Amino acid sequence: MRKFVFCIATIVTALFFATQQSKAVPVGLDAGWVNGTTPDANTPLLFEFTLDPGVSAYFSLTDCCDPGDIWTITGTFSGVSTFEFFSFNEFQQGIGDFGLQYDSEWFGSAFSHFQLLLGPGAYALSIFGNGIDGEQFPASVGVRIDAPAVPLPAAFPLLAVGLSMLGFTGCWKRKAAV
Secondary structure, three states: OHHHHHHHHHHHHHHHHHHOOOOOEEOOEOOOOEEEEEOOOOOOEEEEEEEOOOOOEEEEEEEEOOOOOOEEEEEOOOEEOEOOOOOOOOOOOOOOOOHHHHHHHHOOOOOOEEEEEEOOEEEEEEEEEOHHHHOOOOEEEEEEEEOOOOOOOOHHHHHHHHHHHHHHHHHHHHHHHO
């Protein structure tokens, strides 16, 4: 009887843990920071997002809370977070549930970062943290997707100068006619 109960308990436990797999967290374009927390080095954080045809965006990742974590990204693309700063910092700050916290950590030199410009497509990522050499868990990370600012065409400044010169010339001719 004990063996039977033990077998049933083992099966129920195995089924429970099999159904507790991480579900992918959706990440929205220009929606701010999305939080992810992993309980250990073997449990990945899963993130999914899609960029429509003709859309490019920056994928940004920053460490959270305990300085020094390194994050490894696998899936549609691969990468490792570093302590370097990245060129695209033009995203709107303070948006999302964790906006202010992750904004300060994005600009902080004690937290690792990762950034990559992505093209259109569907992305599925698994992100693993080292928990500062495997000792600081749970570990948290912030992820966001931001469209780059649309640059003004090179001809726009010339158009502005030309229109202002036409306006100045028109005003000067009116004053001369009076």
